[in-house]
Amino acid sequence: MLYGYMAYFDAPEKLLAALRALKAKGYRRLEALTPNPVEGVEEVLGGDGRIPWVAFFLGVLGAGLGLFLQVYTTLDYPHNAGGKPLLGWPAFIPVTFELTILTITVGIFLYLLYINGLPLAAHPAVRARGYAEVLLDRYGVFLYATDPRFDPEATRALLEALGAEVEEVRRD
Amino acid sequence: MAKEPHPDRDLIQGEWTERTLVEKLLEPVEKPPPRPWKVVLAVGFALTLAWLYAIFVTFVQGLGTWGINQPVAWGYDIVHFVWWIGIGHAGTLISAILVLMRQNWRDSLNRVTEAMTLFAVLCAATYPLIHMGRPQHFYWVMPYPTHMALWPQYKSPLSWDVLAIMTYLTISTLFLYLGLIPDLALLRERSTGWRRKLYGWLSLGWTGNAVHWQRYRAVYVLLAGLATPVVISVHSVVSMDFAYGLVPGWHLTVFPPFFAAGAIYSGFAMALTLILPLRKWYRLEGVITERHLDWMAKVTLASGLGVAYIYLLEIFIAWYSGEPAEWAQQLWRMTGPYAPYYWAMMLINVVLLQTLWFPRFRRNLTWLFAFSILANVGMWLERFVIVVISLSHDFLPGNFHLYHPTWVDVTLFLGTIGFFLFGLALFIRLFPPIAVAEMVHLFHKLRGH
Numbered sequence: 001m002l003y004g005y006m007a008y009f010d011a012p013e014k015l016l017a018a019l020r021a022l023k024a025k026g027y028r029r030l031e032a033l034t035p036n037p038v039e040g041v042e043e044v045l046g047g048d049g050r051i052p053w054v055a056f057f058l059g060v061l062g063a064g065l066g067l068f069l070q071v072y073t074t075l076d077y078p079h080n081a082g083g084k085p086l087l088g089w090p091a092f093i094p095v096t097f098e099l100t101i102l103t104i105t106v107g108i109f110l111y112l113l114y115i116n117g118l119p120l121a122a123h124p125a126v127r128a129r130g131y132a133e134v135l136l137d138r139y140g141v142f143l144y145a146t147d148p149r150f151d152p153e154a155t156r157a158l159l160e161a162l163g164a165e166v167e168e169v170r171r172d
Numbered sequence: 173m174a175k176e177p178h179p180d181r182d183l184i185q186g187e188w189t190e191r192t193l194v195e196k197l198l199e200p201v202e203k204p205p206p207r208p209w210k211v212v213l214a215v216g217f218a219l220t221l222a223w224l225y226a227i228f229v230t231f232v233q234g235l236g237t238w239g240i241n242q243p244v245a246w247g248y249d250i251v252h253f254v255w256w257i258g259i260g261h262a263g264t265l266i267s268a269i270l271v272l273m274r275q276n277w278r279d280s281l282n283r284v285t286e287a288m289t290l291f292a293v294l295c296a297a298t299y300p301l302i303h304m305g306r307p308q309h310f311y312w313v314m315p316y317p318t319h320m321a322l323w324p325q326y327k328s329p330l331s332w333d334v335l336a337i338m339t340y341l342t343i344s345t346l347f348l349y350l351g352l353i354p355d356l357a358l359l360r361e362r363s364t365g366w367r368r369k370l371y372g373w374l375s376l377g378w379t380g381n382a383v384h385w386q387r388y389r390a391v392y393v394l395l396a397g398l399a400t401p402v403v404i405s406v407h408s409v410v411s412m413d414f415a416y417g418l419v420p421g422w423h424l425t426v427f428p429p430f431f432a433a434g435a436i437y438s439g440f441a442m443a444l445t446l447i448l449p450l451r452k453w454y455r456l457e458g459v460i461t462e463r464h465l466d467w468m469a470k471v472t473l474a475s476g477l478g479v480a481y482i483y484l485l486e487i488f489i490a491w492y493s494g495e496p497a498e499w500a501q502q503l504w505r506m507t508g509p510y511a512p513y514y515w516a517m518m519l520i521n522v523v524l525l526q527t528l529w530f531p532r533f534r535r536n537l538t539w540l541f542a543f544s545i546l547a548n549v550g551m552w553l554e555r556f557v558i559v560v561i562s563l564s565h566d567f568l569p570g571n572f573h574l575y576h577p578t579w580v581d582v583t584l585f586l587g588t589i590g591f592f593l594f595g596l597a598l599f600i601r602l603f604p605p606i607a608v609a610e611m612v613h614l615f616h617k618l619r620g621h
Contacts, residue, residue, distance in 0.1 A: 012616070015382075032382035035190075036354070036613035037389050041382040048383075051390045073315055073323035081327040094332040094409055098339040101398050105343045109350065112391045113376065116384040120377030132361035135354075135380050137190035137612070 001171045003124035004029075004144040005155060007164035008133065012038045015139035018162040019044045022141070025158065029147035033125060033140040048115070055108050062103025066096035128169045142169070178618045180276045186458035190612055194358070197608045199454060200600050201359065206453045209597060216594030223587020226580050230302055239577040244563045248581040249303045251555040252588065255438070256296035257337070257410055258431070258551060261403050262439025263289025264344055265471075267351070268399035271392070277467055279614045280459045283607040284450065284600070285443045286348040291595040292442070293341050295588040300333075302584075329412035336402075336409040343399050350392060353378050354609040370602075407435040414558065420501035421562030424489065426482055433478030434551060437521075440472040441547035446596065448541045450605060459606060466534050472547065473528035479554070480522040497567050504565040505557060509574060513553050513561070520550030 009015045012034070019032055023044060032041060042048075070092045078086055113119070125131055125142040134140035141164070143155060159166045188196070195202075229237055240247040263285035270278035301310050313334045315324050324331045356375035360368055378384070411431035414422040424430075444465070451460045490502035505514045524546060527533040534540065560575045599605075 031379075033380040034382045034385060035358070035380060036609045036616070037385040038382055042386050045383050048387050048390065051387060051394065055394055069315055070326040074326060077321065077323045079325060081325060084327060088327065091327040094329075094405065094412075095326055095335050097405060098332070098335040098402075101402050102335075102339040102342060104398055105339075105346055105395060108391055108394060109346050112350075112387060115387060116381070118376040118378065118384075120379065123377065123379050125379060132358075135358040135361055136194055140380075 002145045002152070003127065003169045003171060004142060004146075004150070005159060006125060006128040006130065006167045006169050007141045007143065007159040007162075008130055008167070009139040009141070009162075009164055010137075012139055014163050015141065016040055016044065018141060018159070018164060021158070021162055022143070025149065027143065027147055027149050029144035029150075031125070031142045033131075033134040033142060035135050035137060035139075038139070050115075051108070051111070054111050055104050058104045058107040058111075059100050061107075062100040063096055065103065066099030067092060069099070070095055124169055124171075127171070128167050130165075130167055181618050183276055183280070183461060183463065184459055184611070184615055184618055185461055188458070188615065190615065193459075193615055194608055194612060196456075197459070197604055197606050197611055198359070198362070201602065201604055202362070205601060208449065208453050209601070212593050213597040216590045216592070216597055219586050219590020220594050222583050223591055226583035226587055227298075227302055229580055230584075231307065235303070235305060237578060237580045239575055239581050241573070241575075243566055243571050243573055244560055244575040246559050246563060247575055248577050248585060249299045251552070251559045252585050253296050253299035253303075254410060254431075254555045254559070255548075255552050256292045256299075256588065258407060258435035258438040258555075259442045259548070260289040260292035260296065260340070260344070260439065261407060261432075261435035262443045263287070263292075264340075264347070264399050264403040265436055265439065266443065267347060268396040268403065271396040272400060276614055276617070277464050279610045280456075280461075280464055280606055281443065281447065281468070282610070283348075283351065283603075284446060284596075284605040285439075286344065286351065287596060287599045287603075287605070288443060288446060289344045289439075290341075290348055291592045291599075293337070293344060294595070295592055297337060297341065298588065299584075329409060329416050332409045333413055336406045340402055340406045343395065343402055347395050347399055350388075350395065351607055351610070352603055353388075354380070355604050355607065358608060359604075403435075404432050407431040419562050419566055420495070420497040421486075421490075421505075421558065423498075424486070426485060426489070429478070430482040433475050433482065434554060437472060437475040437479050438548055438551035440468055440475065441544040441551070444468055444472070444540060444544035445548070448537060448544070450600070454605075456606070459611060462535060465537070465540060466531075469528050469534040469540055472544075473525065476521060476525040476528070476547065480525060483518065483522060501562060501565055505561055508561075508565065510557070510561045510564070513556055517550055517553035517557055520546050521554065 007018065009018060015032060015034065015038060019030075019041070022030060032038070032045065071087060074086060084091070124144075125140070128140075128142075130138070130140075141159075143150065143159070149155070156166050184193070238247060238249070240249070266278050266285045267282040270282075301307055304310060312318075313324060313331070324334075326332075353375055356371045357378035357380065360371035360375050363371060408428035408431065411427035415424055415427040417423065447460060447468075448465070451457060487502055490498040493499075505511070524543065527539070527543065564574055565572050
């Protein structure tokens, strides 16, 4: 069964141009695979504005939890420390701060894995012979055969016209 | 189209293509290790065993085997705790603060210094644990509902410390791991057997998807922004463990910036101690250039000057406060039985530090290496001055006692150095000591593709 085509480009600019062309032709089921971040890819494939908001929400949550932890434990076990006010809030700032950061860090890391679909056990592109190279020095586009626009001949011709070396990726 | 050459172009020297650069950077992992690596590993392993033995003795025979007593109830253990925590700071500084400042020179240095941070913080964290008289109850420092209906006391900096250190350990581990993921995917595709399995699991199935990369960068910069205040907060909180005490020499509001500056200073010094041999043994001169080392020396100088300033300020404050115990403590440091420690600290951290003003000394790698070790000796002496000397001389002459460390104290220290070297040696054998994906990205930027 044909999984799709892996198209290899030797420069990020060519990859970007190809992605624009493919999008213009109406291809939707495709992934760009690159060895390092390519500037400008978000303009073609869509960026992600959610991360800062999720981080902000996690921060509010962490700060709330940190403050709650200290206020609750202090009220549950009231202890006179040097005659300071029972709920002297300045003393609660360091722990609130650390828990804010801790919550954002752990939360945003898990969120990153979640939106990126990681951990991922298998991916059709890994079957491409040249896959190791898109982690090294080439820029790949993986086009799924399930794309409504996909046509074995026309798609291959289009990719080659865009300057790609095309490899067929099949399930054995 | 002819482009202006990038101003940081010489941060990667030599003729490279992406492929040869990647292969060079993966050499420590893929090629047989050089002889000095084996020596470091063996020495580190032997010292780690000695360390475990000293911990065993501590657990079996108790804290009586250490030199701590009244009034010096915090001895080498806390000296070394603070020393190690401080060393960790350069890793986070290089990886986090320099990301935010878009400093291209960090890319060659961040991985190895982040690993340094991880092992330094691990070493540090062992000291408070084994210093507890009943280490089996270590979890009592955490807030959890107990049948004794007790909670940690959150007005105490010692409680803050627990959360600060744990947050620091978590964020520096995650930051290191996040940076490693793309390199692990590359290694997964290049290796076979158990290594392929290991990298496969650890890389979480990273495919190099360009959209994933964008999100990854966003989270990476975000974590850098969060790690930056954490670096400053951790050593500030550590300093408050002291500043909240009434002991003469501890009770100072200047302690948080004092400790933070000292931490960055000792951290950069340790980074130089590690990077100079690494650069030589693995022939990384093309990616860790003299410019990198020069900048590191300048940061060492800048943070060291902060430390030196506060040494002088401490003398002034002790006199200006009009507090007899403070002034007596200052004189005890300068003229008492511990005076050689104090003056050695002043010699290194105030006088010898000034050599780094001069390019001739900064570019002399032998001096830079020697100074990087001296600076950490100086910072060890500083922590000795603060912890031990202050405690040995408080308010009543009848309480004054000197501190006599035992072989267990010394072995615990040498042991953590061994564990640190052993851990780092294993780390650079399994994981590339220079962030490959970031270096290749930088290579693109500099060579104007």
